[in-house]
Amino acid sequence: MDTGTGPRADGAEGTAAPGRAERGRGVLEGAFALLEALRRNGDETGVTELARACGVPKGSVHRLLDQLVAVGAVERRDSRYRVGPQLYRLGQAWEPHPGLRTAARLPLQHLRAVTGASVVLTVMRDDMAITVSSVPGDLEPLLPVRDGIAFRLDTAAGTALKGPLRGGAVLDREDVMDGVCCAALPVRTPDGRTVAALAALVPAGRGLDALARAVAGTGAALTRALARSGQRRPLPAAVLLP
Structure with a gap:
């Protein structure tokens, strides 16, 4: 030093x-x-x-x-x-977990296409849920979503990040903001570690059960994509040497 x-x-x-x-x-x-x-x-x-x-x-x-x-x-x-x-x-080079943003690109776009929701992928930083990937949906301009925006940990996305959840998505029925509902789930690596949260936000009045199922399917697709990206990463040079 x-x-x-x-x-x-x-x-x-x-x-x-x-x-x-x-x-x-x-x-x-x-x-x-x-x-x-x-x-x-x-x-x-x-x-x-x-x-x-x-x-x-x-x-x-x-x-x-x-x-x-x-x-x-x-x-x-x-x-x-x-x-x-x-x-x-420089900001685009930041990767909160290896392969996360690349793996999320297509699943998030698909979730937006089938639900009309504004979709965000968040990670925990400084006691906030920081958005690292986003796709705007029907909530624009009531609640614009952009990469870099932060959510409090008492939101659905924050709750999904904070601890292991079993048995379904976290649902927000206008609890945080009038006119906005949300379904969120943790995103886990194949070994079970929570590395992000996936959240879909829709105008009030939409059916949240169907939205939660779509979020669960997208989360599973994202976990599979993370597993594939991990398999493609090259071994360290020291391992490849005879």
Whole structure:
């Protein structure tokens, strides 16, 4: 591990400048605070709004934004800013469980097609159910679903993530939001570990029993797809050596 000390080029022992690491952390924290503010806003935002949201002086916000624009993490249009393509590409590389998002793509689209539901796949992060894959359905625009949105753990998706459930889906009959019903089930690996929750959200008045059956079928298809993706993963090089 790099401790910040060691021999210098001239042969003398050197020590990192006092406070440099702390300043570096401060810059990173400020940059991520700006990115989070841009994400929450969901649209183009000005420097004044960002400074107010982050509690950072406008001059510092300008400097950080210039650096983030230079690396593609932020886009600038006139005097407004939004999340940039490089940050999107990096986010797409995150895989909460090996093969999960790839395995879910077709099953989620099929569930949307047969039910009309808005379909989300969530994982547990920081005491929230974070959406890692989504397909908008009939609830748009009442309840838009997008990758990255978070649900509380007292929702159907959160309940499905929290513990082992046997005997059927978690049903939400407008318990969390008026006009919205939901059926959710855990997504498990072939060895029984819960790695995600699958939830289908529909307008109130839809039959939840049929929706729960469709969610169960999609969850089973997703478990099979995860098993196939695990079988396709290559063995480590050390295992392949004679």
